[in-house]
Amino acid sequence: MVSTQDRASGAGAHVVKIYDDDADLVRGVGEFLAEGVATGDLVIVITTAAHRERFERALAAIGVDVAASASDGRYVVVDAAEMLSTFLVDGVADSARFNEVVGGLLERAGPRPVRIVGEMVSLLWDQGNLTAAMALEDLWNEFATRHVFSLYCVYAASSFESASDLAIVRDVCQQHTDIVPPDRYESMPEGPSDPGFETTTSELFVPVPLAIRAVRRFVASTLQAWGETDLLEDAAIVASELATNAVRHARSPFRVSMSRIDGTVKLMVRDGSEVPAEPRPLTTDLEGGRGLTLVAALCPSWGTERTADGKVVWAELATRA
Numbered sequence: 001m002v003s004t005q006d007r008a009s010g011a012g013a014h015v016v017k018i019y020d021d022d023a024d025l026v027r028g029v030g031e032f033l034a035e036g037v038a039t040g041d042l043v044i045v046i047t048t049a050a051h052r053e054r055f056e057r058a059l060a061a062i063g064v065d066v067a068a069s070a071s072d073g074r075y076v077v078v079d080a081a082e083m084l085s086t087f088l089v090d091g092v093a094d095s096a097r098f099n100e101v102v103g104g105l106l107e108r109a110g111p112r113p114v115r116i117v118g119e120m121v122s123l124l125w126d127q128g129n130l131t132a133a134m135a136l137e138d139l140w141n142e143f144a145t146r147h148v149f150s151l152y153c154v155y156a157a158s159s160f161e162s163a164s165d166l167a168i169v170r171d172v173c174q175q176h177t178d179i180v181p182p183d184r185y186e187s188m189p190e191g192p193s194d195p196g197f198e199t200t201t202s203e204l205f206v207p208v209p210l211a212i213r214a215v216r217r218f219v220a221s222t223l224q225a226w227g228e229t230d231l232l233e234d235a236a237i238v239a240s241e242l243a244t245n246a247v248r249h250a251r252s253p254f255r256v257s258m259s260r261i262d263g264t265v266k267l268m269v270r271d272g273s274e275v276p277a278e279p280r281p282l283t284t285d286l287e288g289g290r291g292l293t294l295v296a297a298l299c300p301s302w303g304t305e306r307t308a309d310g311k312v313v314w315a316e317l318a319t320r321a
Helices: 022-038 049-061 066-071 080-087 093-108 120-126 130-143 157-161 167-176 210-226 229-250 290-298
Strands: 014-019 042-046 074-078 114-118 152-158 178-180 200-205 254-261 264-271 301-307 310-318
Touching: 014 022, 014 157, 014 301, 022 042, 022 114, 022 152, 022 200, 042 049, 042 080, 049 066, 049 130, 066 074, 074 080, 074 301, 080 093, 080 120, 080 130, 093 210, 120 130, 120 157, 130 152, 130 167, 152 157, 152 167, 167 264, 167 310, 200 210, 210 229, 210 254, 210 264, 229 254, 229 290, 229 310
Parallel strands: 014 152, 014 178, 042 074, 042 114, 114 152
Antiparallel strands: 200 254, 254 264, 264 310, 301 310
16 A cells, blocks of 8 residues: 555645654655655755754765755755745735746756655744635645646644634645644554543544544543543544544544543544534445444434534543442
8 A cells, every 4th residue: 555655756746744843744754855865856845944954964864965965956945934935925925926936946857856845835824824825735736737746745733733713724634635644643652641630632633544543542541541441442432433434524634522521521523524424324335424323322412513614523421430
C-alpha cells in the first residue's frame, strides 16, 4: 500500500502536513526534501528562517550536502514572509503577481521534476487572515493546472485546534490531495497522561484512517484518568463508530468531546458535514449507518443535532457509580 507520505512526491500532489511541534514538522518535511535532493529534483523551500534552518540541519544529519545542492541550483530557499509581500495587495493575493513570482521560480527547473515546501498559507492563517489563506490555496491549485510540481503545505495542529468554525478547517483539508496527520496518531500513549479531575475534555482530529485509532486512545486515556475503567470496552466501540462516521462519511475534520456528570459519560463528535447521521439495520446493503445501530444498542441514549457548521453526534454511557 502506498503511504500518504509517498504520494506527496507524485507529480501534481498537493499535500498538507498537520504537525504538533517542530520535531513532527521536520520529520515529515525532511523525508520529502531528502528524496527530492537524492533524485535530482528542483527543491524549493518557502518557509520561515527558523524552520528552514531546522530542515537543513536534519538533511545534513542524514548526509545530504545542502550547500552543494544550493550552489548548483537544485535547492532554492525563499523566505515565506518576503515572498508573500511580493504578491499581496491589501492583504489578498494578487493572481497575476502570484503567477509571475512562482512561475519565475519554476523556470529554474528545466526538465527536472519540482518539489515545493510552502508555509505562506499557514502564515496567513496564523495572522487570522483566513480569507487570504484559502484564496492562496485556490491560486496554488489553479497554478497546478498549468504547471507540473508537487507541493507540500504545512499547518500547525494548534492553528486548527483554535478554529471555532469546523467548516473552514474542512475547506483546508479539501483543498489538498492528501493529508499527513500528526505523528501522535501513530504513537499516542495507551495509558492516562495525568490523574485528571476535569469534567470535560476535547480534541480535534483530521479525517484520515489513523484518526480512528487515535480517537480510541484519546477516549481510553481519558476514562483511565477519570477512573472509569468499566466503560473502556463499550466506549472503545462507540468512539470507533462515531469517528468512522466522521472520517468515511462526513469526510470532515471533527472534534471529539467527553464529559462526565451524574453517573454518565457523554461522547460527542462534531464534524463539518450537514449530512445527517442515521442508523440502518445491520442487515442492510446500504453503505454506512450500521455502526450507529451498534451505538444505539450499547448506549442508553444517543442522538444527532445540527450545528451552524455541520452536526454533532453524541452518545451516553452509564457508569457503575
